[in-house]
Amino acid sequence: MRARRNTVRKMGKTLSLIVLVKQVPEIEKVRFDYEKGRLDRSSAGAVINPFDLNALEVAVRVKEKTDAVVTAISMGPKQAGESLRDAIARGADKGVLLADEKFAGADTLATSNALASAIRKLGSFDLVVCGEKTIDGDTAQVGPEVAELLAIPCAAYVEEILEVHRSRIVVKSKMGKNYHISEVTFPALITVTKDVNTPRLPSLRDKLRSRKIEVTTWGAEDLSAVAQMRCFGLSGSPTWVARIYAPPSRRRGPRIIEGTAEEKARTLAKALRNLDVLR
Amino acid sequence: MKERGNVLVFAEQEDGEVHQVAYELLGKGRKLADRLQVGLDSVLLGHKMDNKSVDLIQYGADRVFLYDHPSLQEFDLIRYSRNIARLVAEENSEIFIIGATRIGRVLAPRLAASLRTGLTADCVDLDIDKDGNLVQIRPAFSGNIMAQIKTKTKPQMATVRYKVMEMNTKDPHRKGTVVRKEVELINDTGVRILKKPKANEVNLAEAEVIVSGGRGLRKPEDFNLLQELAGILGGVVGSSRPLVDAGWISKDHQVGFSGNTAKPRVYVACGISGAPQHLFGMRDSDVIVAINSDPSAPIFNVADYGIVGDIYEILPALIRELKQKPGKEDLS
Numbered sequence: 115m116r117a118r119r120n121t122v123r124k125m126g127k128t129l130s131l132i133v134l135v136k137q138v139p140e141i142e143k144v145r146f147d148y149e150k151g152r153l154d155r156s157s158a159g160a161v162i163n164p165f166d167l168n169a170l171e172v173a174v175r176v177k178e179k180t181d182a183v184v185t186a187i188s189m190g191p192k193q194a195g196e197s198l199r200d201a202i203a204r205g206a207d208k209g210v211l212l213a214d215e216k217f218a219g220a221d222t223l224a225t226s227n228a229l230a231s232a233i234r235k236l237g238s239f240d241l242v243v244c245g246e247k248t249i250d251g252d253t254a255q256v257g258p259e260v261a262e263l264l265a266i267p268c269a270a271y272v273e274e275i276l277e278v279h280r281s282r283i284v285v286k287s288k289m290g291k292n293y294h295i296s297e298v299t300f301p302a303l304i305t306v307t308k309d310v311n312t313p314r315l316p317s318l319r320d321k322l323r324s325r326k327i328e329v330t331t332w333g334a335e336d337l338s339a340v341a342q343m344r345c346f347g348l349s350g351s352p353t354w355v356a357r358i359y360a361p362p363s364r365r366r367g368p369r370i371i372e373g374t375a376e377e378k379a380r381t382l383a384k385a386l387r388n389l390d391v392l393r
Numbered sequence: 394m395k396e397r398g399n400v401l402v403f404a405e406q407e408d409g410e411v412h413q414v415a416y417e418l419l420g421k422g423r424k425l426a427d428r429l430q431v432g433l434d435s436v437l438l439g440h441k442m443d444n445k446s447v448d449l450i451q452y453g454a455d456r457v458f459l460y461d462h463p464s465l466q467e468f469d470l471i472r473y474s475r476n477i478a479r480l481v482a483e484e485n486s487e488i489f490i491i492g493a494t495r496i497g498r499v500l501a502p503r504l505a506a507s508l509r510t511g512l513t514a515d516c517v518d519l520d521i522d523k524d525g526n527l528v529q530i531r532p533a534f535s536g537n538i539m540a541q542i543k544t545k546t547k548p549q550m551a552t553v554r555y556k557v558m559e560m561n562t563k564d565p566h567r568k569g570t571v572v573r574k575e576v577e578l579i580n581d582t583g584v585r586i587l588k589k590p591k592a593n594e595v596n597l598a599e600a601e602v603i604v605s606g607g608r609g610l611r612k613p614e615d616f617n618l619l620q621e622l623a624g625i626l627g628g629v630v631g632s633s634r635p636l637v638d639a640g641w642i643s644k645d646h647q648v649g650f651s652g653n654t655a656k657p658r659v660y661v662a663c664g665i666s667g668a669p670q671h672l673f674g675m676r677d678s679d680v681i682v683a684i685n686s687d688p689s690a691p692i693f694n695v696a697d698y699g700i701v702g703d704i705y706e707i708l709p710a711l712i713r714e715l716k717q718k719p720g721k722e723d724l725s
Contacts, residue, residue, distance in 0.1 A: 292407070295588040299581075369698055370700075
């Protein structure tokens with residue numbers, strides 16, 4: 115059995131896996147400045163989007179079972195290179211950072227255009243793995259958009275990887291009232307939920323090793339052979355934020371029910387009966 | 394006058410049933426179309442869905458584009474997006490809205506990228522500005538802020554959260570047209586559904602009553618107490634995020650920004666302090682009941698009925714009361 119698996123490994127090509135990662139602020143430390151009417155991120159550090167850690171873990175686990183190369187790609191400012199080194203410490207082989215002022219101000223379509231262009235420039239690949247969404251943007255749009263721009267099949271909200279083969283993957287995702295157990299043929303893209311696995315923590319040794327690895331940085335010009343410049347950044351973004359504001363708070367002024375525990379329960383029971391929800 | 398295209402609503406179906414969010418979108422879509430003085434279209438893909446097409450008209454659509462083929466019975470991202478993309482290009486739709494269900498949230502971006510247009514995710518409201526542009530309103534940063542987004546390209550696309558828009562009452566006399574479209578057939582889309590096991594999960598979005606637990610619970614088994622109350626009230630059990638993260642209850646029970654948005658008739662919050670992330674997922678409930686030992690808990694700010702007290706005293710007493718037949722004093 116083992117001999118056979120080894121044969122397959124030798125005969126098969128090396129799988130090329132791509133993971134898309136985004137550097138995000140630690141969301142619980144972002145505050146809305148009511149006076150200035152804007153977000154205050156000053157106290158928030160930067161981390162890899164938590165869902166992207168699940169995506170990375172999917173790729174690294176595939177690599178542990180078969181010949182595969184994992185490339186992490188991120189778009190963001192120079193500092194986002196840190197996230198790629200973090201991804202390398204967690205098992206990625208290479209990191210590509212898309213950093214250029216021309217990428218700035220991108221909405222999901224412009225972001226997807228940049229990421230899809232970078233994937234095209236890297237050449238052939240088998241599987242792109244993305245987190246279900248980012249915690250700051252929370253759109254869940256970039257994965258499916260990248261898949262369309264690359265004209266490849268896509269399975270979203272994957273919560274279990276059932277089988278990985280040389281040319282296809284079998285995944286489980288929940289869609290509507292049912293689970294879909296789907297076979298997806300490479301090249302393909304999947305987006306994964308945080309239920310798919312528990313991401314590993316990088317060891318100190320891997321952290322130190324990743325410090326020495328050079329992350330490739332590409333600007334917009336580096337993608338000129340595979341994309342049109344005007345589809346990046348602000349100019350490539352069809353959506354724009356017209357206004358941000360604090361959400362209206364709902365103050366109902368509750369009726370506080372007083373009395374002993376029994377009296378409170380009796381009054382509430384009566385109120386619930388009047389609402390006519392009892393079975 | 395510049396000629397505008399119509400407003401288009403995607404009618405999601407699963408196992409031959411149209412998802413309720415489609416009817417809600419028709420309610421909102423009707424208002425947007427009337428403001429712009431254009432028609433309201435809907436697109437439905439599936440097999441043998443003729444009577445459902447009529448339903449869409451009775452809920453507000455003027456025209457229904459029906460794609461009927463056995464290969465469209467199950468959602469397939471590429472078959473759906475290719476057929477719809479062609480329709481949108483032909484019809485030059487002005488606005489295209491899609492329910493923010495999982496199917497909608499994977500279909501919409503695929504379409505937006507194909508049509509090279511903008512898309513706003515998970516909107517909670519839509520409006521038309523004075524220039525006739527679509528204003529897309531969505532929460533951002535865990536619901537800490539609201540953002541108004543506009544789109545420079547056409548169609549202006551948005552996914553819209555389930556249970557935030559009002560649906561119109563079904564009008565059996567309403568007339569419209571069902572346009573049967575030729576289906577572009579695609580043999581191999583690269584994704585093949587092998588099995589479709591039923592998901593046995595609680596559906597908070599559709600619950601009439603939710604009894605939710607938070608950090609005031611002492612141990613996982615205490616959800617039984619909430620379950621008992623939920624059973625009497627004909628509802629289901631919900632949870633705040635910390636208990637889901639701690640593994641006390643499965644994620645499908647989670648109410649809040651990163652869980653489910655619920656709009657039940659009655660929401661009973663037991664031992665929930667009311668973090669903004671939680672309030673986000675339940676504050677639009679019709680009636681909110683809060684039981685918490687801390688009188689300064691933010692949950693009381695959104696509650697209609699508040700009880701300051703220990704859930705371990707109040708809940709058993711409440712269950713006893715509700716199990717009794719209403720006595721004379723209750724009828725007074």
